Amino acid sequence: MAPSAPSLVRLLAGWLPAQRWFGGKDGPIDDLSIGTATELRTGDPALHHLILDVRQSGTVDRYQVLLGVRRELPDPLRHVGIGRLTGEQGIEGHVYDAVHDPELTRPLLAHMANASTIGPLQFRRAPGVGIRTELDGVPGTAEQSNTSLIFGDTHILKLFRRLSPGVNPDLEVNLALSRRGSAHVPAAHGWIELEPGTDGAADEPTTLALLSEYLPSGTDGWQLALTSVRDWLAQPPPPAGPGGRTFTAGDAGTAGGDFAAEAERLGAATAAVHRDLAAAFGVTQATEARVRETVYAMNEQLDQVSAAVPEIRPHAHALREAFDEVAAGARALPVQRVHGDYHLGQVLRTDTGWVLLDFEGEPARTPTERRAPAHPLRDVAGMLRSFEYAARFLIARDGDLPPGTADALELRARAWAERNRKAFCDGYAAAGGPDPAAHAALVRAFEFDKAVYEVRYEARNRPAWLPVPLRSLAHLAR
Structure with missing residues (x-):
C-alpha cells in the first residue's frame, strides 16, 4: 500500500528545496503533486518510486525520487530522513531518501x-x-x-x-x-x-x-588540473626576463605536476570521440544563414545576461565584436552530435587513458537544443573555458594559497591556462580534429558564448564562483 498522499506531499514540499539537485531554489514551490507512485518492494523496508510534479512561477518541472519506508529508521539513515507517517491508510513509519539504503x-x-x-x-x-x-x-x-x-x-x-x-x-x-x-x-x-x-x-x-x-581507477580531470594549478601557484617566481616579464606559458611547464602532457592526450581522446559521434549520428552542413542564426542567438543570450548580471557589461562590446566577426565571414560549416557541456569535470583519467562522461548537454538548454548538431569546435571551446576555470578557481576561492598580490597570482593563472590550452588544441588537431588555430574566430566566438552562459549560471546558482568567468573574460576580451 502506498504512503498517504496528502501527508507525504507536505513532507516532500519541505524536504525538496534543500536537495542539491533541486533546480528551483530561487523561488518558492507553488504546488507539488505526485504524478506517479510505483511500489518496487513491499515489506519493511518498502521502496516506492515517485515522480513529482512541482509548479513554480507558472511552470511545472518533474523530479524523480526513490522513497524508502521503515517502521524504525536506523542511525546510519537518520540524516536522509524526510519525515514520519503516522498510521494514515495503515502506514506507520519513517520515509527517507532510499538512494542511501x-x-x-x-x-x-x-x-x-x-x-x-x-x-x-x-x-x-x-x-x-x-x-x-x-x-x-x-x-x-x-x-x-x-x-x-x-x-x-x-x-x-x-x-x-x-x-x-x-x-x-x-x-x-x-x-x-x-x-x-x-x-x-x-x-x-x-x-x-x-x-x-x-x-x-x-x-x-x-x-x-x-x-x-564503473571505472574504479578513474580520477576526475578537474581534480587533476587543480592539483597541477596548486603546485604551479606554490612555485617561487622565475627570474624576470630582459623585458621585465614574470610568467609565461613555458614557465608553467617547470612546476611539479605539469598537466600539459595530459591536456594533449585529452585533446586526442576528444578528437577520437568526435569521429565516433560523426560515424554514429552522421554529419550535415549548416548553411550560411544557419550560422548567422547561431550568432544571433549568441547576441540574444548576451542581451539577457547583461540585463541580469551587470558585471558582464564592461566586456559586452568585445564579445559582440567576436560574434559579429563570425557572422560577417559566415560560410557553410559541417555540424554533428557533440558532447554539449564539455569541461574537466566531465572526463576521467583511467589506467588506459581519458574517458568522456555525461553527454546530457548544458542543464539550462532545452532538450531540443541539447540534441542539436553543432560544430565540434564548440566542445573544444568548452574545454578551453574549463582550463580558464581551473587556473583561477583557487584564487577566487581564496583558499590555501601562497602569499602574493592578486595581480601576480593572475599572471601565474594566465600562464598555466595558456600552456594547457595550447597542449589540448595541439593534441586535438594532431589526432584529426579540425585545427582550432585555423578556425580562430569561430573558436573565440564559441568560447565567449560559453563564458556568457557561465556568468548566467554562476549568478543564479553559485554566486561565489562568479569572479572566475569574469576574471578570464577581463583577459580574453581585451
Missing part, C-alpha cells in the same frame, strides 16, 4: 537484469551485457545535479533527478558509442524509462536512469 538500491539491478516492467516503469538491459545483481549501491560523493549510485567496482547508475521529456541524450549517445566500441566512453549496461504517455509524458519513453560501466 543499500537494501533498497540492490533491487534496481535485478529489475534491469530481468528487463522487468513494473507499472509504468520499464527496466532495460543492454544487449550482450551481464548485470551483477548482488551488489549494493552507494551514492557517489561528487556534487551533481543528478544522483550516482556506485555498485562495487562494476556498475554506476545515474538517476536523472530533474526529468526531461523523451530519451535523455546521455543514454542515446552512450548506447550509440558503446555499440561502436568507443575506447573513450564507459560501456552502457542498462537503463530505466517511463513508458510513453504516462501522466502527460512524451510520446516516447522518458529516461529515468542510465547504468554504465
Whole structure:
C-alpha cells in the first residue's frame, strides 16, 4: 500500500528545496503533486518510486525520487530522513531518501537484469551485457545535479533527478558509442524509462536512469588540473626576463605536476570521440544563414545576461565584436552530435587513458537544443573555458594559497591556462580534429558564448564562483 498522499506531499514540499539537485531554489514551490507512485518492494523496508510534479512561477518541472519506508529508521539513515507517517491508510513509519539504503538500491539491478516492467516503469538491459545483481549501491560523493549510485567496482547508475521529456541524450549517445566500441566512453549496461504517455509524458519513453560501466581507477580531470594549478601557484617566481616579464606559458611547464602532457592526450581522446559521434549520428552542413542564426542567438543570450548580471557589461562590446566577426565571414560549416557541456569535470583519467562522461548537454538548454548538431569546435571551446576555470578557481576561492598580490597570482593563472590550452588544441588537431588555430574566430566566438552562459549560471546558482568567468573574460576580451 502506498504512503498517504496528502501527508507525504507536505513532507516532500519541505524536504525538496534543500536537495542539491533541486533546480528551483530561487523561488518558492507553488504546488507539488505526485504524478506517479510505483511500489518496487513491499515489506519493511518498502521502496516506492515517485515522480513529482512541482509548479513554480507558472511552470511545472518533474523530479524523480526513490522513497524508502521503515517502521524504525536506523542511525546510519537518520540524516536522509524526510519525515514520519503516522498510521494514515495503515502506514506507520519513517520515509527517507532510499538512494542511501543499500537494501533498497540492490533491487534496481535485478529489475534491469530481468528487463522487468513494473507499472509504468520499464527496466532495460543492454544487449550482450551481464548485470551483477548482488551488489549494493552507494551514492557517489561528487556534487551533481543528478544522483550516482556506485555498485562495487562494476556498475554506476545515474538517476536523472530533474526529468526531461523523451530519451535523455546521455543514454542515446552512450548506447550509440558503446555499440561502436568507443575506447573513450564507459560501456552502457542498462537503463530505466517511463513508458510513453504516462501522466502527460512524451510520446516516447522518458529516461529515468542510465547504468554504465564503473571505472574504479578513474580520477576526475578537474581534480587533476587543480592539483597541477596548486603546485604551479606554490612555485617561487622565475627570474624576470630582459623585458621585465614574470610568467609565461613555458614557465608553467617547470612546476611539479605539469598537466600539459595530459591536456594533449585529452585533446586526442576528444578528437577520437568526435569521429565516433560523426560515424554514429552522421554529419550535415549548416548553411550560411544557419550560422548567422547561431550568432544571433549568441547576441540574444548576451542581451539577457547583461540585463541580469551587470558585471558582464564592461566586456559586452568585445564579445559582440567576436560574434559579429563570425557572422560577417559566415560560410557553410559541417555540424554533428557533440558532447554539449564539455569541461574537466566531465572526463576521467583511467589506467588506459581519458574517458568522456555525461553527454546530457548544458542543464539550462532545452532538450531540443541539447540534441542539436553543432560544430565540434564548440566542445573544444568548452574545454578551453574549463582550463580558464581551473587556473583561477583557487584564487577566487581564496583558499590555501601562497602569499602574493592578486595581480601576480593572475599572471601565474594566465600562464598555466595558456600552456594547457595550447597542449589540448595541439593534441586535438594532431589526432584529426579540425585545427582550432585555423578556425580562430569561430573558436573565440564559441568560447565567449560559453563564458556568457557561465556568468548566467554562476549568478543564479553559485554566486561565489562568479569572479572566475569574469576574471578570464577581463583577459580574453581585451
